[in-house]
Amino acid sequence: MVTLNQPVPAFTxxxxxxxxxxxxxxxxxxxxxxxxxxxxTAGCTLEGQDFNAAYDQFNKANTIIFGVSRDSLRTxxxxxxxxxxxxxxxxxxxxxxxxxxxxxxxxxxYGKEHMGIERSTFLINKEGILVQEWRKxxxxxxVAQVLxxxxxxxxx
Numbered sequence: 001m002v003t004l005n006q007p008v009p010a011f012t013x014x015x016x017x018x019x020x021x022x023x024x025x026x027x028x029x030x031x032x033x034x035x036x037x038x039x040x041t042a043g044c045t046l047e048g049q050d051f052n053a054a055y056d057q058f059n060k061a062n063t064i065i066f067g068v069s070r071d072s073l074r075t076x077x078x079x080x081x082x083x084x085x086x087x088x089x090x091x092x093x094x095x096x097x098x099x100x101x102x103x104x105x106x107x108x109x110y111g112k113e114h115m116g117i118e119r120s121t122f123l124i125n126k127e128g129i130l131v132q133e134w135r136k137x138x139x140x141x142x143v144a145q146v147l148x149x150x151x152x153x154x155x156x
Contacts, residue, residue, distance in 0.1 A: 002101050007128050013068075013097055015088040016076050021066065023128060030063040030150055031124040034137075035103045037117045039071045039079035039089075043139050047119070048085055050143035055086040062126065063150040066090050068097055069117060103135075123149055 002008050013021045023031075034051065036044040051058075051065050058065055065087040071079070076089040090097065098104045098117060105118040119137040123146065124130055132149050134142065 001099075002122070002130050004130055004133060006130060008124055008130050009100065011097060011100060013090045013092065014073060015066065015090045016073060016080050017088060019088055021088070021090060023124075026064060026124075027128055028126050030061065030126055030153060032058065032063055032065045032121060032146055032150065033068060033090075033097075033101070033124070034065070034119075034121040034146075035068045035098065035101065035117050036119055038069060039075050040082075043119070044069070045079075045083065047137075047139045047142065048079070048083055050139065051087065052083065052085045054143050054147050057147055058150060061147070061150045061154040063123075063154070068092050070095060070098065121146055123153065125153060 008023060011023050015021050036047055038044055048067060068090040070093050071091060073091045076091055080089055092098055095104055101122060103118050103120045104115055106113055107116045118135060121134040121137055122130055123132040131153060
């Protein structure tokens with residue numbers, strides 16, 4: 001499991017555009033990984049749109065963005081295309097990354113309990129160390145907080 005101020009264990013994940021993402025290949029860049037429950041739902045769409053709107057600013061801060069959910073690559077590709085996201089979405093149906101970052105939590109919806117992704121965001125520095133995390137994220141204003149942290153980290 002990932003621990004704050006420790007190196008993130010190496011991982012490989014499948015992403016949109018037939019990409020295989022390997023953390024080791026991203027060294028030298030800061031990485032934002034945000035976990036969200038489901039493609040094409042209101043909160044997840046808004047969060048993706050917010051990250052997309054700030055994409056150029058993240059890029060200027062030497063920061064790459066990945067969104068992660070348990071949805072299939074096909075669903076991700078449709079979601080990405082529909083909203084014209086500039087960043088890639090990682091499909092994690094086996095919950096490998098979800099468990100690595102400990103975002104699978106017991107949730108309640110309409111009085112029923114189920115295991116699902118707790119909306120969370122992680123900032124990894126250019127050496128591959130987890131330097132900041134946001135858990136139980138509320139979407140409004142969240143991307144601005146992450147961007148400010150990425151910009152501050154890049155200047156350090």
